[in-house]
Amino acid sequence: MDGAPQIKTVALTCTDGMAAAKVSNAGGSPTDVAVTWTPQKNRGAEYVSYVVTLDSADGNTSRQVAKTIYVSGHSPDQFVFDFGTSHQTNLTATNAGLSGLVFPHALDGVTGVWSATGAVNVDGADVSTCS
Secondary structure: OOEEOOOEEEEEEEEEOEEEEEEEEEOOOOOOOOEEEEOOOOOOOOOEEEEEEEEEOOOOEEEEEEEEEEEEOOOOEEEEEEEHHHEEEEEOOOOOOOOEEEEEOOOOOEOOOOOEEEEEEEEOOOEEEEO
16 A cells, blocks of 8 residues: 555444545545535534544544535535645535535545544534544
8 A cells, every 4th residue: 555545435423413424535546535424404503514534544644624515605615624734725616515525635645544534513613523
């Protein structure tokens, strides 16, 4: 696996039982990540963010990939945030839903094993963690 991230799919189950995610780099480039979320029920929120944190086993790389959906009609946001550089790359939301979200280069620089955890955030507060 030298030089490339491990190819795998991770199923995340969330604490509230209302959301879940599948995270994979098995299609296309091994550094691109695809995420599909089972949606959280709207609790009268202004927005809901679906966040996956990707970590390399050596601890040198950590990134968040996320999509935020707004109730108000604001266009969805989708991004990759690199903790090491504090740089956020804003992406064009791949669709209005939560299936087949693509995050190009999210695993750039990761070699070998990586892990994923998640969270669902409603109006700025985490309401569920996913592992």
